[in-house]
Amino acid sequence: MPTKDSDLLDKIANASISGPLKSNFLEFADCYVQLSVDQDTDKDEALDVMQELFDSVEQQTSNPYLFSSLHIPSEEDHSYFELGLKVARPLVLNTPEIINQHILQHVQQLLDQGENVIFAANHQTELEPQILSIACDSVAKDLFKNTFFVAGERVTTDPMAAPLSRGRRLFCIYAKRYVSDDKQIEIDRRMHNLKTIKQMKELLNRGGVCIYVALGGGRDRPDESKNVQLTPFDPSSVGLFTLLAQTAKQ
Known part of the structure; x- marks a missing residue:
């Protein structure tokens, strides 16, 4: 021990x-x-x-720190950003190899020009924002520090995850699988999600926004042959973010 x-x-x-x-x-x-x-x-x-x-x-x-639908770290939250990096750093083995580095550099150029960028992942772990910063900062400095991560309930309510989440830019949502049997709670959560989507659209309209979203909404799990399969994208989530991207003013 x-x-x-x-x-x-x-x-x-x-x-x-x-x-x-x-x-x-x-x-x-x-x-x-x-x-x-x-x-x-x-x-x-x-x-x-x-x-x-x-x-x-x-x-x-x-x-408990209560996250709003849109969380942008305050100066006070900067210590949580640094803590997240300190926690994640030993978990990144050796020096990560970033292939196609020019893509990240191009993303940064697009953002600097006021364009929007949406990264689509199959799923997202609690420490993914920190790991992305550690792995990619040498190629595109602060790209993922300035990225908005679409965060489910767990990363904002779990007492071990929430402090690290405070150091990151977040759009906070409730996943469909966590919709409550209580009608009022269900209504409140749906209204919360609608508010989050509205704020996404407002920021995308301004331009220069980077969003990282897990469109699979689940974990990669092994199949019957014990081979891990990537979680497929949820069609409704793909449709939503396609619509947000296509209707943004930038």
Whole structure:
């Protein structure tokens, strides 16, 4: 157990958060510190990162940050942007190879000229914005720092993910599979999603906006032969973003 006899372990044990969250964080911290050490990161440095993350998790638990439909980080949120990079950096093994670098450079040129760009992914993990920044900044500096990520409920409500999400530009939505049986909640969530789409359209009309959206809406899962299959794009999501792109003034 890499966190054994550490201040972090004592802090987790004495924290006023739920038992399952303590267990989940400790499991993550142990894996994280061990992987960091395997990547030649100093153990104390990795523990410091986990302590900083845990402080943010505690704060999110006791005083949850409520994300609006459009989230643009404030100056106060900049520390969460940096924390996200610190958390993700040891998880990116070796130096990523970016093929077709000219495409990213062209994207940056288009944005500088006031054009809009939409990246379509099959799915998105919680740390994807941070990993994209780490992997691609050497090719297109701050491209993904300035990108709006379409974020589902989990990355804005999970106490381990929400602090890192605060450091990123987000369009916040409720996925269709999370529509509630409660009619009023369902109405509220649909109205929230409509507001988000309206804000997307307003920003696209101004131009120079980059959006990253997971059009698959799920995870890549193995088939019967144990081969991982890419999640197919959801046709309705493709149609929505095609319409947004085609009707934007820029």
